[in-house]
Amino acid sequence: MRLYAKGSINDQSGFTLLVDSGLALRAGIMLAEETMNSLGIPMPELEAAAEGYGGMGGSDFEFGYFDLASYGLGNLQLKNGIGVFMTDTILYYDEFFGFFEDGLISHNYLKDYKWTIDFDSMEMIFSQ
Secondary structure: OOOEEEEEEOOEEEEEEEEOOOOOOOOOEEEOHHHHHHHOOOOOOOEEOOOOHHHOOOOOOEEEEEEEEEEEEOOEEEEEEEEEEEOOOOOOEEOOOOEEOOEEEOHHHHOOOEEEEEOOOOEEEEEO
């Protein structure tokens, strides 16, 4: 099952984000190159990943961090955050459903909250 939510990045809304509580990195959001380009975020300097970096299998990819003014879901906005770009990521355009995954929001965004998914009302509820 893949869980998506609409989010905002640098005060721009309408981004489709994959919600994944398991990506344990310094950054709380991973962005696709196309999303970074649309926001005017320069590509960070990339470095080779160590084996098993961030819970990702293997070490045949590169990554780099960048600063963000803000990002989040709904009213829960993280200010002065850190994003990450990774080569060979899981972000893609879904031809069947017809949308592009702009990014993946993860552990360092979600870790300070209790997260409840109400499937009946189709809502995610965050509390501290």
